[in-house]
Amino acid sequence: MDLAAFTFDILLPALMQGLIITLQLIACSAPFGLAFGIAIAVGRQYGGGAISWLCKTFVFLIKGTPLLLLLFILYFGFPAIGITFTAFTASVVGFILCNAAYNAEYIRGALISIKDGQMIAAQALGMTRWQAIRHVVLPQALRRAIPGLSNEFIYLIKYSSLAYMITVIELSGAGKLVATKYFLYTESFAAVGIVYLVLVTITTVAVNILEKRVAIPGTTRGTTAAQL
Amino acid sequence: MNNDIVLRVEDIHKSFGDNEVLRGVSFDVRRGETKVFIGPSGTGKSTLLRCINQLTPPDRGRVWLDGEEVTNSGARINYFRQKIGMVFQNFFLFDHLTALKNVELALLKVRGMGKAEAREKALNELRQVGMEDWADHYPAELSGGQAQRVSIARALAMDPDVILFDEPTSALDPELTREVLEVMKKLAGEGMTMLVVTHEMGFACSVANEVLFMENGVVAEQGTPDQLLHDPQYTRMKDFIGRIDSRLGD
Amino acid sequence: MDVLLILIDWFPYLLSGIATTLGLVLSALGLGLLLGLPMALGQVYGSRPVRWVIGIYVWFFRGLPILVLLFLFWFGIFPMLGLGALPAFAVGAVVLGLRGAAYQSQIFRGAVQSIGEGQMIAARSLGMSRLTAIRSVILPQAMRIALPGWSNEYPNILTDSAVCYAIGVAELLTITSRMVTQTHITMPIYLAAAGIFIILNYGGLKVLHGLEKRIAIPGFGSGAV
Numbered sequence: 001m002d003l004a005a006f007t008f009d010i011l012l013p014a015l016m017q018g019l020i021i022t023l024q025l026i027a028c029s030a031p032f033g034l035a036f037g038i039a040i041a042v043g044r045q046y047g048g049g050a051i052s053w054l055c056k057t058f059v060f061l062i063k064g065t066p067l068l069l070l071l072f073i074l075y076f077g078f079p080a081i082g083i084t085f086t087a088f089t090a091s092v093v094g095f096i097l098c099n100a101a102y103n104a105e106y107i108r109g110a111l112i113s114i115k116d117g118q119m120i121a122a123q124a125l126g127m128t129r130w131q132a133i134r135h136v137v138l139p140q141a142l143r144r145a146i147p148g149l150s151n152e153f154i155y156l157i158k159y160s161s162l163a164y165m166i167t168v169i170e171l172s173g174a175g176k177l178v179a180t181k182y183f184l185y186t187e188s189f190a191a192v193g194i195v196y197l198v199l200v201t202i203t204t205v206a207v208n209i210l211e212k213r214v215a216i217p218g219t220t221r222g223t224t225a226a227q228l
Numbered sequence: 229m230n231n232d233i234v235l236r237v238e239d240i241h242k243s244f245g246d247n248e249v250l251r252g253v254s255f256d257v258r259r260g261e262t263k264v265f266i267g268p269s270g271t272g273k274s275t276l277l278r279c280i281n282q283l284t285p286p287d288r289g290r291v292w293l294d295g296e297e298v299t300n301s302g303a304r305i306n307y308f309r310q311k312i313g314m315v316f317q318n319f320f321l322f323d324h325l326t327a328l329k330n331v332e333l334a335l336l337k338v339r340g341m342g343k344a345e346a347r348e349k350a351l352n353e354l355r356q357v358g359m360e361d362w363a364d365h366y367p368a369e370l371s372g373g374q375a376q377r378v379s380i381a382r383a384l385a386m387d388p389d390v391i392l393f394d395e396p397t398s399a400l401d402p403e404l405t406r407e408v409l410e411v412m413k414k415l416a417g418e419g420m421t422m423l424v425v426t427h428e429m430g431f432a433c434s435v436a437n438e439v440l441f442m443e444n445g446v447v448a449e450q451g452t453p454d455q456l457l458h459d460p461q462y463t464r465m466k467d468f469i470g471r472i473d474s475r476l477g478d
Numbered sequence: 479m480d481v482l483l484i485l486i487d488w489f490p491y492l493l494s495g496i497a498t499t500l501g502l503v504l505s506a507l508g509l510g511l512l513l514g515l516p517m518a519l520g521q522v523y524g525s526r527p528v529r530w531v532i533g534i535y536v537w538f539f540r541g542l543p544i545l546v547l548l549f550l551f552w553f554g555i556f557p558m559l560g561l562g563a564l565p566a567f568a569v570g571a572v573v574l575g576l577r578g579a580a581y582q583s584q585i586f587r588g589a590v591q592s593i594g595e596g597q598m599i600a601a602r603s604l605g606m607s608r609l610t611a612i613r614s615v616i617l618p619q620a621m622r623i624a625l626p627g628w629s630n631e632y633p634n635i636l637t638d639s640a641v642c643y644a645i646g647v648a649e650l651l652t653i654t655s656r657m658v659t660q661t662h663i664t665m666p667i668y669l670a671a672a673g674i675f676i677i678l679n680y681g682g683l684k685v686l687h688g689l690e691k692r693i694a695i696p697g698f699g700s701g702a703v
Contacts, residue, residue, distance in 0.1 A: 063679075065637070066640035067637065076658065077664045159543065161543035164545065172543065175549075189550035190550065192546050193542045196541060197542065283602060306605045309604065310605035320596035320597060322619075323695075324619045333614060338610065367697070369697060
């Protein structure tokens, strides 16, 4: 079989199927990773006492543990204590936890950077503390956190490949199966790599555009978006 | 002072894009002489100094040091730069090194001196500028005047034939300015050859052998301090000095 | 109690896993430094083609997942180059190092670019060649400025090193998995492994932050980059 036939009849169709799973993994993880990340950052910053400590500990533990080990714990470990996930669910849960922990750090940094005056002014208008956070502080902080959050989103694209290690046949897994079956390793993994490069590059461009769109005049400091 | 020419600058031209900063500047510098350059900002005084040691290569014109051509000297420029010291408005001390190490560095890396010898020479230069007690302090721990004195010591350490001072006191408060000018006066008195770009007219009048007034990229007027103070023909220079004085009087 | 006994039983094995993990991380950090530093200088001071080639390298190694890079080099590129006999450890360390170089080069590049041009001008005015100025003036400052960012590469490489499990390097996660398979004790062993990773992670960071303090210079580089 020649390389062209292999590429177009076997490799690309397989990769497309894998890509769909990869996109599903990302689509299921990213929104929750962001929401959970915001919650943790706010909890850490404004929760006080036990809540603040819990949020801090969560970030500490997740950031200290390799994502792959976290996936193993979820997929192989949890059944031992009676909780069974499918491989896909375990992956999504792992990605959400990991993504949220890193996002929370960026958001917290942004929260800290918003001047006290904003909170005071909002409360002077009669807003509750929670309303002030929700309507005044967070909208500003999230814009500032966009470069960091974008980075984490790009990391999520790349680290979604680890789902293959707990049997989810996503993009990398699809490439691995074809490579092993046809003994065409370099070709297959190079093709997989190109698909990731395209994904990551498109995302970077999109994020740059997004960042310009949501910028508020006079509040952004010439930061460039996601590093590739 | 003798009459031997140590530095010859001939017809220097320099443009940045459409902006013609230097339009043919020539002069000779005798050994032991102090020449002071004054004039409105943006008239190419600092660029002129940088053209002399080729930090900014001129578009046209030539520079000679002790009869050897500095322009177009290729890799030998690093030799000439040792012989042409430079002191900057913002000091440019090496931020990661103590005062002593700032002075030592080029002795070790450029002159290839041994450690003990370099240290002794560096300490000696610091003593010259009254900074030996601060030898182990980092630039961030020094006042502007102290930093500038260290940077003078750094230039002195290379035993230069001439030192270029690029607005050495413009970044300093009046008291700090005084301590730097005093060091420069002392150097002039000891026979160091110096080219100084400055707005300090008091210094110019008391130390300079010649004052060059630059305007629009050329030397518009030049003469001794005595001439420019008393000779009625130096109108533009007088005008300019009058403007500086009235500004200082505010 | 059983679990504890088993853990003690496996302890030497576990230790070898930790040693392998640390070996991966240290060689990758070292290789990354060795390649990343010249790459950063090339990107700042190099000619256009040099900058272009380094840019492509960085784009490639930062755009691919570590898993795909490991597969590509372990199954594809190294065997193709006749290096199929390289042990998995070496391949893992090299791939982590090549990838680390891409990330580290950007940290060093930012540091070099943050140094005021006056430093170079002053160095050249004393008669230093460009190379001497870079080596004696620019690099010592850049390294200090870059150190905090560089330290943060350590936890990244540490957690990534676990992915070397995929090519069979006997690092901590691989050892852990073998223990789980053979003892049928899952959660306690996994959690123990997580604990070890966490200790390595924050312990290592503590050492690096200590180093930052040791080489700190008054008024210089504090909080930069």
